[in-house]
Amino acid sequence: MQDINIKITDRNGVTHDVVAPTDMAMNLMEVVRSYELAEEGTIGICGGMAMCASCQCYVNSDHELPEMTDDEDAMLAEAFNVEDNSRLGCQIQMTPEMEGLEVTLAPEI
């Protein structure tokens, strides 16, 4: 088991240093929810199936992230406020390789 340290900037621009477990099959969206960094009902609406883009975030660090699936790519093609570094938080699993990850939550739609 290994906890990792990540930085999450919320929708108010406040950056939070967060410790995330890597042994609970959590993804970034779930970490945000567990630390209540976004209001309930505004993130992870589809439950983490890459079907709503409510967990869109901008990846600020240069971590090697899991390759985008077709579902994630399709969702980001239709989402708003999408930037070149946009990803869906629900598709980023918390693994030891994510140590030091820095992300900013995209605005709520």
Added chain:
Amino acid sequence: MITTDILIIGAGPTGLFTVFEAGLLKLKCHLIDALPQPGGQCSEIYPKKPIYDIPAYPEILAGDLTHKLIEQTKQFEPGFTLGERAETIDKQEDGTFIVTTNKGTKHHAKIVAIAGGLGSFEPRKPLIPNIADFEDKGVEYIIKEPELYRDKKVVISGGGDSALDWAIFLSDVASEVTLIHRRNEFRGALDSVEKVQELKNLGKIRMITPAEVKGIVGTDKVTGVAVEKKGEDAFIIDTDHFIPLFGLSPKLGPIANWGLEIEKNAIKVNNALDYQTNIPGIYAIGDVNTYPGKLKLILCGFHEATLMCQSAYKRIFPNKKYVMKYTTVGGVDGFDGTRKEAPKAVVKAIE
């Protein structure tokens, strides 16, 4: 006017199972859903995804679960108002309710059970400052009547299947079709992408990528859209219609204006008792409600539906005695005349 004992708003798994539990208590149900078919998210969004936490099903596809729930409700002959959204609610002097849909269909019920899940699915609207001023004045999020676009100029934006499919369809109807997408790549069915390419080559569809519509031009109605293309100055395209197609997003919708206590986009209920809202006679069950310790699971929706029906029965028949029966003991009497019961043991005398 449609009359029923329990009016269920939302025909997802929780709403459907409510029909069965109400049926055991001889209560009739009618369901309203904004989607054109029952099943909610399970049938609309992820019918082919497996669910692993339905008791007794190690694995079941969401669409199959819906089919089985519908099958289970059939004996209780529920009514459906599909493709309509519950819009207003009026409490009557006798404590009953009249719920009217966006298409004007009226429903009279003793009890209202909101099983709306994440809410009704509404078109995702692009962030264009003045777009609301032009809704139904040239801006349409859903194409209801294709003939409206006959010989008109149309701008479609979006990069998914609906944007591609409607661009193809309208290329034969409209005088001019422009498809605008933020990326050069389109995420749609290969056939559709190839067809759009072919129509573009034939000059029947104009494509502008990577670009975004940033503003709408017009006074009383749309006359053009302002487009920003990467690396170029913004420019105006003349058009009669602007159709943004960016998929659907769940919203609580008009229910939010019914005077119910809302917390974090969900309806507060008394979970210690019966999942009733702050308005007596209106219940909220499944993913649409909230209370301390709430879990948004289909399983929990089933449990909440069961307790809610018992409470509804007591509210409708305050003086009737009722004892909860197991279906293994009491069987199931369908409204359609069917009866299911466990086979009775045969007792033989021992000689």
